Amino acid sequence: MNLSNYKTIKNFLDKKTFLKCQEILFGELPWFYRGELVEDKKNNFYFTHSFMKEQQVTSPAYDHIIKPFVERLRMKYIFEIRANLILKTDKEIFSGFHVDTDKSSTTAIFYVNNNNGHTILDKKKKIKIKPTANKLLIFNNELPHGVMAQTNTKRRIIINFNYTPHELI
Numbered sequence: 538m539n540l541s542n543y544k545t546i547k548n549f550l551d552k553k554t555f556l557k558c559q560e561i562l563f564g565e566l567p568w569f570y571r572g573e574l575v576e577d578k579k580n581n582f583y584f585t586h587s588f589m590k591e592q593q594v595t596s597p598a599y600d601h602i603i604k605p606f607v608e609r610l611r612m613k614y615i616f617e618i619r620a621n622l623i624l625k626t627d628k629e630i631f632s633g634f635h636v637d638t639d640k641s642s643t644t645a646i647f648y649v650n651n652n653n654g655h656t657i658l659d660k661k662k663k664i665k666i667k668p669t670a671n672k673l674l675i676f677n678n679e680l681p682h683g684v685m686a687q688t689n690t691k692r693r694i695i696i697n698f699n700y701t702p703h704e705l706i
Contacts, residue, residue, distance in 0.1 A: 542677070543675065544674070547671070547672050550605060555670075555671045557601060560648055562602070567586060581633075581686075584621070584624075587618075587619045588603045591602060592599060603618055606618075610675075613678065614700060614701040617698075617699045618698070620691055621694070621696075622693070625691050631686075632665055632683040634660050636681055637697065638699050640678070642699050644676055644678045645697075647671060647674075647677075647698070648677035654684055655668065655685045656682055657684070658680055658685055659680060660673055678699060
């Protein structure tokens with residue numbers, strides 16, 4: 538995959554599965570504090586919930602939320618799958634660019650809700666991806682990306698996937 542290539546898929550999950558995913562992620566799921574999204578950016582905290590790390594399931598919600606993604610995306614090896622939650626800010630704050638892992642892999646971002654916290658791809662081109670509920674963004678992990686904190690909703694929730702696919706997109 539060329540570094541500038543990315544793919545979006547609208548309505549990735551069927552309606553029933555998507556509504557169950559939203560219900561769980563906006564419900565009583567435990568979230569854990571993380572200090573910075575990008576190391577050199579201060580005051581840019583967020584929360585995560587881990588579903589899987591290095592092929593090991595780490596959440597009881599795995600079967601209800603993650604299994605359909607693993608099957609549909611034909612994930613061969615999973616480095617990490619986690620949900621990220623960013624709280625509303627009064628002004629737009631950019632996380633800074635980063636890559637999720639130094640391992641050769643694919644990154645996918647699944648948008649759980651609509652908001653104005655865009656994902657920005659590619660330091661040079663600065664491609665803005667609008668977070669639309671039930672949309673999946675897929676790209677090569679080597680492509681630097683970042684997030685603009687949302688100002689229009691209380692929570693921005695995404696599921697972040699880092700994996701090796703059986704087939705490249």
